[in-house]
Amino acid sequence: xxxxxxxxxxxxxxxxxxxxxxxxxxxxxxxxxxxxxxxxxxxxxxxxxxxxxxxxxxxxxxxxxxxxxxxxxxxxxxxxxxxxxxxxxxxxxxxxxxxxxxxxxxxxxxxxxxxxxxxxxxxxxxxxxxxxxxxxxxxxxxxxxxxxxxxxxxxxxxxxxxxxxxxxxxxxxxxxxxxxxxxxxxxxxxxxxxxxxxxxxxxxxxxxxxxxxxxxxxxxxxxxxxxxxxxxxxxxxxxxxxxxxxxxxxxxxxxxxxxxxxxxxxxxxxxxxxxxxxxxxxxxxxxxxxxxxxxxxxxxxxxxxxxxxxxxxxxxxxxxxxxxxxxxxxxxxxxxxxxxxxxxxxxxxxxxxxxxxxxxxxxxxxxxxxxxxxxxxxxxxxxxxxxxxxxxxxxxxxxxxxxxxxx
Amino acid sequence: xxxxxxxxxxxxxxxxxxxxxxxxxxxxxxxxxxxxxxxxxxxxxxxxxxxxxxxxxxxxxxxxxxxxxxxxxxxxxxxxxxxxxxxx
Numbered sequence: 001x002x003x004x005x006x007x008x009x010x011x012x013x014x015x016x017x018x019x020x021x022x023x024x025x026x027x028x029x030x031x032x033x034x035x036x037x038x039x040x041x042x043x044x045x046x047x048x049x050x051x052x053x054x055x056x057x058x059x060x061x062x063x064x065x066x067x068x069x070x071x072x073x074x075x076x077x078x079x080x081x082x083x084x085x086x087x088x089x090x091x092x093x094x095x096x097x098x099x100x101x102x103x104x105x106x107x108x109x110x111x112x113x114x115x116x117x118x119x120x121x122x123x124x125x126x127x128x129x130x131x132x133x134x135x136x137x138x139x140x141x142x143x144x145x146x147x148x149x150x151x152x153x154x155x156x157x158x159x160x161x162x163x164x165x166x167x168x169x170x171x172x173x174x175x176x177x178x179x180x181x182x183x184x185x186x187x188x189x190x191x192x193x194x195x196x197x198x199x200x201x202x203x204x205x206x207x208x209x210x211x212x213x214x215x216x217x218x219x220x221x222x223x224x225x226x227x228x229x230x231x232x233x234x235x236x237x238x239x240x241x242x243x244x245x246x247x248x249x250x251x252x253x254x255x256x257x258x259x260x261x262x263x264x265x266x267x268x269x270x271x272x273x274x275x276x277x278x279x280x281x282x283x284x285x286x287x288x289x290x291x292x293x294x295x296x297x298x299x300x301x302x303x304x305x306x307x308x309x310x311x312x313x314x315x316x317x318x319x320x321x322x323x324x325x326x327x328x329x330x331x332x333x334x335x336x337x338x339x340x341x342x343x344x345x346x347x348x349x350x351x352x353x354x355x356x357x358x359x360x361x362x363x364x365x366x367x368x369x370x371x372x373x374x375x376x377x378x379x380x381x382x383x384x385x386x387x388x389x390x391x392x393x394x395x396x397x398x399x400x401x402x403x404x405x406x407x
Numbered sequence: 408x409x410x411x412x413x414x415x416x417x418x419x420x421x422x423x424x425x426x427x428x429x430x431x432x433x434x435x436x437x438x439x440x441x442x443x444x445x446x447x448x449x450x451x452x453x454x455x456x457x458x459x460x461x462x463x464x465x466x467x468x469x470x471x472x473x474x475x476x477x478x479x480x481x482x483x484x485x486x487x488x489x490x491x492x493x494x495x
Contacts, residue, residue: 102415102416103415103416104414104415162414165414165415202414202415203413203414203417211417211418211419211420212418212419212420213415215418215422215423216426217426218426218431220409220426220427221426225416228414228416
């Protein structure tokens with residue numbers, strides 16, 4: 001396939017790769033509040049604006065609540081809008097996140113994934129964005145900085161499609177990706193402009209033609225308006241796949257398909273995960289395959305909408321699935337595992353699905369972590385299994401309860 | 408009046424008539440008939456929803472919009488109104 005698009009290949013920080021891609025998407029308004037590990041992204045964007053490289057209003061504010069509120073207002077006037085945050089910042093935005101989706105404003109937010117307090121941690125896990133799963137925002141997760149940068153470009157095109165009109169969160173692991181220097185191919189401005197035309201709002205705030213957005217809805221209307229939102233989420237998969245295919249044709253890199261399957265041919269066990277942990281998972285799959293183990297990996301790029309149909313297809317005939325995730329819905333287990341089990345429940349034949357909680361608060365996920373999960377599922381199913389706790393830090397009762405998960 | 412809901416539930420001016428506040432009500436005001444209405448219009452002025460009219464000394468309430476707040480009952484100088492339980 002001949003790819004006509006020109007690309008510039010540079011070794012840059014993940015945050016800079018995102019900033020460079022956002023610049024090419026030509027947002028009219030950027031408003032954000034600094035929070036580790038997201039800060040570099042908007043620092044880079046503010047420099048672009050100050051240097052005249054970006055024609056955009058960069059609005060400083062006093063909190064994340066203000067940032068997303070400014071974004072909401074700006075998007076309601078028909079502007080393309082961008083923001084970024086992490087952890088406590090995302091949680092502080094919560095109320096407005098639900099308003100943004102309800103108003104059908106296609107704002108793009110980068111979540112530099114970070115653990116949430118308490119205890120205070122600036123390190124990576126995915127608890128922040130996973131906790132926002134019911135907010136009506138689409139959520140996409142990237143494995144490396146090239147993929148994360150590419151997700152931003154595709155995300156705007158999907159979000160602004162009139163069949164969708166939902167806000168979108170692109171999730172990238174804090175520090176592991178945001179602060180890592182990698183070679184990244186950046187598309188030329190004219191190719192981005194051709195791929196992503198200007199945003200056309202269906203309605204916008206205009207003093208000459210007054211309208212009310214987010215009006216009061218009594219019980220006779222509320223459910224229908226919420227159904228509109230759910231219907232849009234149900235329409236989104238077809239639009240996302242279409243945009244992903246167009247992206248691949250234009251730029252020659254993998255598009256935003258729901259899943260990436262890695263060495264899944266003949267696999268009896270699948271290890272499934274989101275984000276940067278896939279590099280350790282793929283590496284371990286290579287090791288295990290070399291030892292003759294029938295194992296493969298699946299990368300989940302979408303979390304909302306949840307790609308139920310694609311997962312049913314991809315897991316047909318598989319005996320065991322190990323879900324590795326960096327979040328915990330306390331009192332139930334990992335959220336992704338629960339969703340996967342729910343998605344496959346109605347099938348006559350389905351794999352045994354075991355959920356592993358890994359890498360919270362920046363605990364490294366190594367090949368040894370992945371191998372522990374693989375070996376555990378060979379011994380039988382389990383749920384809500386925590387991986388690589390330090391035995392010296394647990395009192396005897398807690399240690400016993402944890403060790404029982406591994407029998 | 409019902410309005411079709413555009414994407415994002417955007418409302419044009421004047422669309423609040425589509426919000427049927429009557430669905431909030433558990434009791435409705437009724438003229439008891441025990442004492443003759445004087446036609447003083449106190450109930451009309453008290454109604455926060457503009458749901459009450461008095462024509463020819465005859466109390467009329469628009470139940471699509473009456474929230475059942477009972478202000479009309481409270482202000483009636485002859486105590487000619489009362490709240491009645493409704494069953495759905």
